[in-house]
Amino acid sequence: MKADISVSKEDYLKAILEAESEGQTVISATLAHWLAVSAPAVSMALRRLKRDGYVEVKADGVVRLTAKGHEAAYRTALRHHLIERMLSEMFGMPWYEVHDEAERLEHAVSPAFEALLMKRLGEKGTCPHGNAVLPETPEKRKKRGVRPLAEAAEGARYTVTSLYERDPGLLKFLHRTGIEPGGTVRVLQRNYDKTVGIETVAGQFTIGPAAAEKVQVRRVQGRG
Ligand SMILES: [Zn+2]
Known part of the structure; x- marks a missing residue:
């Protein structure tokens, strides 16, 4: 568990928006x-954000962003996205390391530097994990065949x-099993216990549902 103090207002807003x-x-x-913070810390943060x-x-306990909250959250998500792309595309940092670095840097970027990154990289591309600024719903992904x-x-x-x-632990695990954005995975076997036998460039592995749910894939057409 992280020290509660290191989780900022921006982190909360971005998590809600995502x-x-x-x-x-x-x-x-x-x-x-x-x-990864305690329940009392969340209550305190939500009281302040409200x-x-x-x-x-609302009375049902559901948390929703206001227009002001949405705006602030999107700015943070965009900064995170731009920094990940900067680290990866300009400095060649590996995809399984950029997220943590971006989490730290996103709070330190000035509006002027953010504008420079926007000019250089734009808002449209995908980050080294294959994600746009904001994630999609599973339904939208399925419509794209993913x-x-x-x-x-x-x-x-x-x-x-x-x-x-x-989840930085997940990214490191996936890296070890040869699962990476743009890479190929062959499904060898689907097991009763919801584990999946796979083959990647790194070899053959069995991965559990917690990881298999968090990897998005598109079927390769043709022989294979
Ligand atoms: Zn990313």
């Missing part, structure tokens, strides 16, 4: 889980389109 864009309902317990007009908390590796068909070959990036 969850909303993924089509999830946000309550205080989910925030505690995502940000007082300052960033969020609304689904979680957990739902992939036995015997088929897939291209990895994106990875869930808010």
Whole structure:
């Protein structure tokens, strides 16, 4: 668990916005889980965010961003996205390391530097994890032919389109199993216990549902 003090207002707002864009309902317990902070710390933060007009908390406990909260959250998400791309595209930092670095740097970027990054990189591209500024709902992904590796068909070959990036431990694990954005995964076997046998450039592995749910893939057409 992180020290509660290191989680800023921006971190809360960004986590709420990302969850909303993924089509999830946000309550205080989910925030505690995502940000790895204690329940009392979340209550305190939400009280402050509400007082300052960033969020609304309804009687059912659901947390929603106000227009002001949405604006602030999007700015933070955009800064995170631009810094990840800067680290990866300009400095060649590996994709499984950029997220943590961007988490630290996103709070230190001045508006002038942010404008320079925007001019150089733009708002449209994808980050080294294959993600746009904001995540999509699973329904929207399916419309593009993209689904979680957990739902992939036995015997088929897939291209990895994106990875869930808010869990640094997951990214390091995926890196060790050869799963990376743009890489190829062949599904060898789907098991009763929801584990999936896969083959990647790094060899053969069995991965559990917690990881397989967080890797998005698109089927490779043709032989394979
Ligand atoms: Zn990313």
